[in-house]
Amino acid sequence: MRTQRALVRPRLDNAPARVHTLGVSDGKNVFRIARAGLHRFEEPCISGEGGSGTLFFSGCDMRCVFCQNYALSHRGAGLNVDGDDLVALMLHLEREGAENINLVTPTPWAERLIPILEEFKTRSQLPIVWNSSGCDSVQTLVKLQGLVDVWLPDFKYSDDALAVRYSAVKDCFSRSVAAVSEMRRQRPKDIFDDRGVMKEGVIVRHLVLPAATENTRGVLRAIADIDPDLFVSLMGQYFPTPAVADHPVLSRRITEEEYDEATDAFFAAGLHNGFSQELSSAVEDYVPDFDTDALAALIASLPRSRA
Ligand code: SF4
Numbered sequence: 001m002r003t004q005r006a007l008v009r010p011r012l013d014n015a016p017a018r019v020h021t022l023g024v025s026d027g028k029n030v031f032r033i034a035r036a037g038l039h040r041f042e043e044p045c046i047s048g049e050g051g052s053g054t055l056f057f058s059g060c061d062m063r064c065v066f067c068q069n070y071a072l073s074h075r076g077a078g079l080n081v082d083g084d085d086l087v088a089l090m091l092h093l094e095r096e097g098a099e100n101i102n103l104v105t106p107t108p109w110a111e112r113l114i115p116i117l118e119e120f121k122t123r124s125q126l127p128i129v130w131n132s133s134g135c136d137s138v139q140t141l142v143k144l145q146g147l148v149d150v151w152l153p154d155f156k157y158s159d160d161a162l163a164v165r166y167s168a169v170k171d172c173f174s175r176s177v178a179a180v181s182e183m184r185r186q187r188p189k190d191i192f193d194d195r196g197v198m199k200e201g202v203i204v205r206h207l208v209l210p211a212a213t214e215n216t217r218g219v220l221r222a223i224a225d226i227d228p229d230l231f232v233s234l235m236g237q238y239f240p241t242p243a244v245a246d247h248p249v250l251s252r253r254i255t256e257e258e259y260d261e262a263t264d265a266f267f268a269a270g271l272h273n274g275f276s277q278e279l280s281s282a283v284e285d286y287v288p289d290f291d292t293d294a295l296a297a298l299i300a301s302l303p304r305s306r307a
Contacts, residue, residue, distance in 0.1 A: 029082050029083045029112065030080050030081070030082060031057065031080070031081050031082070031083070031085075031109055031112070031113075032057065032059065032076065032078040032079065032080050032081070033055055033056060033057055033058060033079060033081055033089075034056045034057075034072050034077055034078035034079065034290040034292060034295070035054065035055070035056040035288055035289070035290050035291075035295065036053075036054070036056075036089045036092070036093065036295060036298065037053075037054060037093075037288070038050070038051030038052065038053060038054070038093065038098055039051055039052045039053075039054040039102065039288065040052070042102070043203060043233050043275050044275070045192060045196055045197055045198040045203075045231075046099070046100065046102065046129060046150070046152065046197075046198060046203070047099065048099035048100075048195060049099070049197075050096075050099045051096075051097065051098060051099065052098060052099055052100055052102040052129065053090070053093030053094065053096070053098025053099070053101045053102055053126070054102040054104055054131075054288075055086070055089060055090070055093075055101065055102065055103055055104065055106075056069075056072065056078075056290065057078075057103065057104060057105050057106050057108070057109055058072045058076050058077055058078030059072070059073065059076050059105075059108050060072075060073035060074070060105050060107075060108070060133060061105075061107045061108055061133055061135055061136075061169075062133045062135060062156075062167045062168070062169050063167060063168040064156075064166055064167040065166050065167070065243060065244055065247070065250065066166065066240065066241060066243070066244050066247075066250050067241070067243075068239070068241060069290075070241060071290065072290065077290060077292070078290070078292060079292045079295050079296055079299075081299060083112075083115065083119075084304045085299050085302075085304075086116050087116060087119055087120055087123075088299070088302040088303060088304060089298075089299065089302065090120050090124070090126075091120075091123065091124065092298070092302050094124055094126050098126065099126075099127075099197050100126055100127040100128065100129045100149070100150065100197075101120070101124075101126055101127070101128050101129065102129040102131050102152075103128065103129065103130055104131045105131065105132060105133060106131070106132060107132045107133060107135070107136050107140075110136065110140045110143070110144065111140065111143070113144075114144065114147065117147040117148075118147065121147065127149035127150050127198070127199050127200070128147060128148050128149050128150070129148075129149070129151075129152050130144070130148040130150070130151050130152060130153070130183075131152040131153075132153050132154070133153070133156075134153035134155050134156065134176045134179055134180065134204075134205075135169060135172060135175045135176060135179065136179045137175075137179075138178050138179065138182045141179060141182045141186070142182065145186050146186075148186070148187075149187070149199060149200050150187070150199075150200065150201055150202070151180075151183035151184075151186070151187060151201075151203075152202075152203050152205065153176075153179060153180055153183060153202075153204055153205070154204075154205045155176045155180060155204050155205070155206050155219050155222070155223060156172065156176070156206070156219070157169075157172045157173055157176070157215055157219065158173050158215055158216075158217075158218025158221075158222060159173070159212070159214065159215040159218065160173050162209075162212060162215055166209075166250070173218075173222070176219075176222075177222055177226065180202070180204055180226055180230075181226050183202050184202050184226055184230065187200050187201050187202050190202065201231070202230055202231065203231040203232070203275075204223050204230055204231070204232050204233070205232075205233040205235055206219050206220065206223075206232060206233070206234055206235065206262075207235045207237070207238055208234065208235060208236055208238065208254050208258060208259055208262045209250070209254070210238065210249050210250060210252055210253070210254050210258065211249050211258075213258060213261050213262070213265070216261075216262045216265055217265045217268075217269075220232065220262075220266050220268075220269040220271060221265075221269045223269070223271065224269040224270045224271050228269075228270045228271055228272065229272070229273060230271070231273040231274055231275070232266060232273070232274035232275075234259075234262055234266055234274060234275065234276050234277070235277055236254060236259045236262075236276070236277045236278070236279045237277055238254055239253050240252060240253070253279070254279070256279060259276075263276060
């Protein structure tokens with residue numbers, strides 16, 4: 001069982017992991033998503049008791065060779081929906097008890113999501129969570145100001161060569177620093193309700209990779225430089241997918257020693273808010289199902305938000 005515990009400040013128990021995604025698109029009001037559902041395996045302050053209302057977008061602004069949602073991020077699996085469908089799905093998730101609306105890998109869709117989020121916010125008080133690769137442009141983030149309540153970016157690399165090799169992204173470190181800095185500027189305080197569920201703030205996720213301890217140290221130092229009070233989710237959930245089964249480095253999980261080094265680096269950087277995971281959580285079972293037939297049936301059953 002994948003568990004996640006607070007590095008310093010305990011909140012709710014038993015928060016297994018989660019995964020990323022992203023997509024591609026055509027028309028101005030067309031989105032491609034692969035899953036809408038309650039997800040209980042995020043950080044405790046995101047999943048809460050009701051679960052996080054996740055919307056998984058197809059496609060990705062990164063191309064990580066180790067991606068656990070390869071079909072979505074690399075191949076664009078999913079279903080085309082329009083903005084009314086999206087709003088209807090968000091309202092459905094709220095009725096199901098979602099603690100928030102969690103947009104998973106929304107970056108390629110950011111511009112066209114703006115009117116959708118504006119409309120949703122006229123109809124709901126639920127926090128919007130932006131669960132991205134962390135390479136969002138500052139220009140785009142500024143346009144989202146006031147529409148996103150909880151920023152939940154990844155910060156994968158301090159080593160740009162590693163970012164190019166594993167994720168085909170240039171200047172990843174400086175882009176991540178700029179994005180997280182802007183997110184923190186917009187949400188300078190982390191605000192929780194009396195159940196420990198985050199209502200506003202920033203949580204930065206870092207996936208510990210095999211044989212990449214220096215990369216992790218650099219990421220954690222950079223986060224602390226932005227704000228040592230930032231919450232960091234130190235993820236030990238990496239497991240090799242078939243795409244990297246023969247990779248010389250990525251074909252294994254991380255070791256206990258590597259994760260311990262990452263935890264030591266967290267404290268050495270001066271960070272003091274965060275979450276860690278049990279390494280036994282690194283199992284494929286926690287990758288969500290992407291059943292587009294079920295998604296299509298759900299959408300057909302929902303009232304449209306506009307005529
Ligand atoms: S950032 Fe990388 S790991 Fe995350 S969804 Fe995109 S390709 Fe996959």
